[in-house]
Amino acid sequence: MRLIDFFDRGVSLDPGRVCLKDSQVSRSYAEVQRQSCRIGNALIRDGLRPQAKAAVYSGNGAAAFECVLGILRAGGVWAPTNARNAVPENAYILDNCDVEILFYHSDFEADVEELAARCPKIRLYVCIDAGSGRGPALADWIGDAADTDPDIPGDRDTLASIFSSGGTTGRPKGVMWTNQVWEVMLASFFTCMPVRKPPVHLVAAPMTHAAGGLALLLMAVGATQVILPRFDPEPVARAIQEEGVTHLFLPPTAIYGLLSHPGIADYDFGSLEYFIYAAAPMSVEKLKQCLEVFGPVMCQTFGQAEAPMLCTYLSPEEHLVAGDAEREGRLASCGRPTLFTRVAIMDDDGQLLPPGERGEIVVRGNLVMPGYYRNPEATAEVSTHGWHHTGDIGRMDEDGYLYIVDRKKDMIISGGFNVYPSEIEQVIWGHAAVQDCAVIGVPDEKWGEAVKAVVELKPGESLDEAEVIALCKAALGSVKAPKSVEFWPTLPRSPVGKVRKKDIRETFWAGRERAI
Known part of the structure; x- marks a missing residue:
């Protein structure tokens, strides 16, 4: 089927149902x-x-x-x-x-x-x-x-x-x-997240990325798209309550902003069925707050532009692990492979690794792009050994849950040790005063790279460097703990809300011959 055929299917279900609604029109x-x-x-x-x-x-x-x-x-x-x-x-x-x-x-x-x-x-x-x-x-x-x-x-x-x-x-x-990539994404989505009634989808993140792709998927089942011009916590919370929103996608940074909005607990989120988060690792502590505020509706997907959205899935039911210490660690995972996509961990020599071993996350199946447009060299580079190479480092546990350790390019080599920023960020995110953070490697004569945390605090909160370092040492040990901490009013973010580590890193590596 063509992508437009799925929209026409949505039309056939109920031609009179509202399809698109923004501040100007309802059609x-x-x-x-x-x-x-x-x-x-x-x-x-x-x-x-x-x-x-x-x-x-x-x-x-x-x-x-x-x-x-x-x-x-x-x-x-x-x-x-x-x-x-x-x-x-x-x-x-x-x-x-x-x-x-x-x-x-x-x-x-x-x-x-x-x-x-x-x-x-x-x-x-x-x-x-x-x-x-x-x-x-x-x-x-x-x-x-x-x-x-x-x-x-x-x-x-x-x-x-x-x-x-x-x-x-x-x-x-x-x-x-x-059309095949879209078909597989549709099949994966509705296999993971079946609908029980006509959905109402809130488009608050840019429609040129995941929110827009999700809108096109949901049109196949006649979903109403309630469209906001941009993410803003109060209008998002109000729209969920007033429009009876069932489906919502936001990146973690936007979710953090929603959680810290004054009075967020006063809104009624009972209509939500699937609150989807993706695009970057999310703080486990803030995820627990989400479950308290929004209810048992959180679900995570893992994908990238080259293998969109649904390589893995962590369902709302799999989030309900409070009080179960053995299973609670799965909140740090991004779920298990979806029905139509193979996911594995590979070393640099092309060998697939057993559970527990760290390596590059690779995927295979018809969800994967056929290639980069007019760029066969780049296509070949990410397609070695018969798998698509994501550029993410991860591991799988014995039960098949995937854990993203970090981006391959973000790994810090400090004193000969491999340090993965995401596990340090998880610790810092857990502090009640922290809105967001980024951990990077900065130049250091002794260590080659030294671990540095750049922290954005919640409005009105305070925290000092020593407390952050002590928190990380207690959780991770001295090697992984930041050697220094800076507090910035806001972290630089991309148009879709991702923290731009590249921009932060350039602040500290500017004017140097090497960048690692």
Whole structure:
């Protein structure tokens, strides 16, 4: 099936059900279907060929989702582009993905003017909310385009989208998702998280990443998408209560902000069925707070752009281990492999390792991308020994639960010992005064690299360096304890909320010949 076929399935279940709802509009599945057909037919009229690339440059919004569906309807390939990125990075992404049509919101008109100078492959601009100097308004551009399905053929190997890798170690790479990748993600999702009633999904994280992918999955079962322009604790809590939200995805940093919001316990979260967290390891102590505040609804997935979202799954039931010391340690895991994906631990020589051994997490199956767009060298590099290499270091226990130890590139070598920042961060996150933290290696004449913690405190809280170091020594010993601690007002974060260790590390390694 094509990705757009799954949306049409959602329409067939209840055409009158609300599909997209933001602060401006509320549109039914039938209305969104007709609008996606108009956009798709207008794209075909203006020369969009099957498999040509198009993007939407906008914040979260109903009209932005309609444009994505229109691109798919026309047989085009959606290239998600987060408008919160720096313009040069987005220009690179658009050019690298060969985008030729750009839908954009007038809020970003200044960005679009710069993009026009940097991206000569873009031949058509359409403003989704109003006319502008660069492109016509969407309503005018559609004109009398038909609201019937153009029904462009496609099969499991047809490209549906090109997501960009994080680019934390260099230029972003275009990750190709075929219809088959989407199919396997859909099958994995609903196998792990079956629905018992029409869902209500809150889109609060950027729709160009996991929240948008999750929205497209849930449209297959007729879910209502309640769309917020961005993450903000109070509107998120209020929307869950007022809209009866059943499904929510947030990265850990956003969840920490939600937990620390004054009065969070006063809201009613009884409608929640699945509160999904992913994208980075989460503090076990804060996860326990989540269970107290939100109830038995927390679930974790592990994936990456190259093998999206559902390589492993830790269910709400598997979170209910309070008081069971033997099982409580599983809260630090990201669950067990899902039904359609193999997950293993591999050493540098390509040998699969037994339970308990640390090595690189590798995955195999049809959830894995077919490759990077126009980059066979990078594709080959991450596909050695017949597995996709995630770049994450992990271990599996005897029961098949996967524990992410760290990113391979984040490992600190201090005095000849391998130190994994995530286990130190887990200890620091557990302190009541800590909002978030990052542990990195900094240059040191004696140790080569010294362990350093950079800590962001909750508003109004205080903590000193000695207390943090003593806390870590007691839990992990002297080798792994930070040699120094700094307190920053806020940690640098990516547009999707991940702490940018690269930026923190550059603060301490600037001007040096080596960076390790």
